[in-house]
Amino acid sequence: MTQQPGVARMPALMVFEYHLINFRRSWYGSVFSSFLLPVLTLVGFGVGVGSYVTGGVGGVPYLDYLVPGLIASTAFQVAIGESLWPVFGRFEWEKTYFAQAAAPLRVADILGGQLLFLLFRVLLSSTIFLAVAAAFGTLHSLWALAVVPLQVLLGLAVISPVIAYAARVSSDSFLALLMRFGVIPMTLFSGVFFPVAELTPVLRWLAYASPLWHSVELSRAATLGTTPYWPAAGHLLYLAAWAVVGWWLARRQFARRLVD
Template identity: 50%
Template sequence: MAHPTVAVLERHLTLYKRLWRASLFSSFVLPVLFLASIGLGLGGYVGTVQGVPYVAWIVPGVLAATAFQMAVGECTYSVLGEFKWTRGAHAMYATRVSVRDMIGGWLLYIVFRIEVAVLVFLAIVAAFGVLGSPWALVTPLVAGLLALSVAAPVTAFSATIDHDSYFALLFRFVMIPSTLFAGVFFPVEQLPALVRPLAYASPLWHGVALCRAATMGAAPPWPWWAHVGYLVVFALAGMWWAGWAFRRRLQD
């Protein structure tokens, strides 16, 4: 018999096999269209940023933003539904599946989803010759760590609420501002000095910084271990919060 964590992962993959067509556009087509319109279209007017063509500069940002947005989106309604609508979490908890297994299997599923999308995206942009360094092969690892640092706390948040209207606040005041102001489309240094710490606080900025350093073969703004450490701390704190939230919710 499979380990309970693996069994949870298999459950989510089985469900995804029935629903994967619905995610094709948002996971694979939309990032490429976004890159073509902003990177190639707008890039013709922008020219270069930090000494490189805008399309090459924005590729790692779009890659990291794709992982970030997928992690947020996948961990909202799906997690709340397991407690509120389908009661799937309660059904699993009635077996020998523990809270740790549920969270571990779910986060492994999220990382798998994001890694597939990132690898497809990398293969497409590599065909256009906009990856300037072999270190670009590291970006899937960065995307996976970024996904964990985002998915864990969002999973915990989704397990603590009882109405999906809170997700509108999450999207409007967390996901969208992070995507716009975390260095995806323009250097954070162009922001007012008082606002920059908010950008640095976002896990997305650290993911963008690491991905951009890898694709360009340059040093990141902070030491690489500081960026990685920040994301690891976010992931571990989110997992602890998720464990607390799941145990509390499963008492219903």
């Protein structure tokens, strides 16, 4: 990460470049989780199971109903997967963050570069999935172009608090607990596969609290050209609130580990 003469120093971008170089050497390892698995799920559930869903969901063919949910859930899982073990490992196993702090880099630079890379991963997987969805003929509005930036916002809303969690815990067992009792239920009960209106009132309100449900609702409205369940501004503000609070928690936790 060399700096060219006359170019202003942008430390966060240099940290992002570091992660990008590492990803260039190992990108093929993420092809299955961020591309092939969602496509197989789309074919299996959307085409296979969908053929048995007579009348679709609310008059919408099941494949068309499912695709925006899968795009959002894929972005959600990529964001969390890249924010748990990799971040924990850079603190506990590889000690990468400590080396960067000794460079020296500010905490904001280290955290900012990490966030930029993780958002890049979300952007990449969402763009590819949206292109596949277009090939299946499941996009019915030009608003579908807004799906990718929506997933980036979802990614920021999820990545920030999860990074804070990964930086806080002392054992990787806690990461598996979050996946088992947080990520999997959230994926199943956030409107990806069926409307949350089918849930009991308690589970329905838990779904409303999930950032994934808000992204699913906005993405589905965008691809179908319909109106979301809540006003779009409400969904966006809720996701932004998660991002802001998560950033504060992550910034605080990184400072505690790297400075104190």
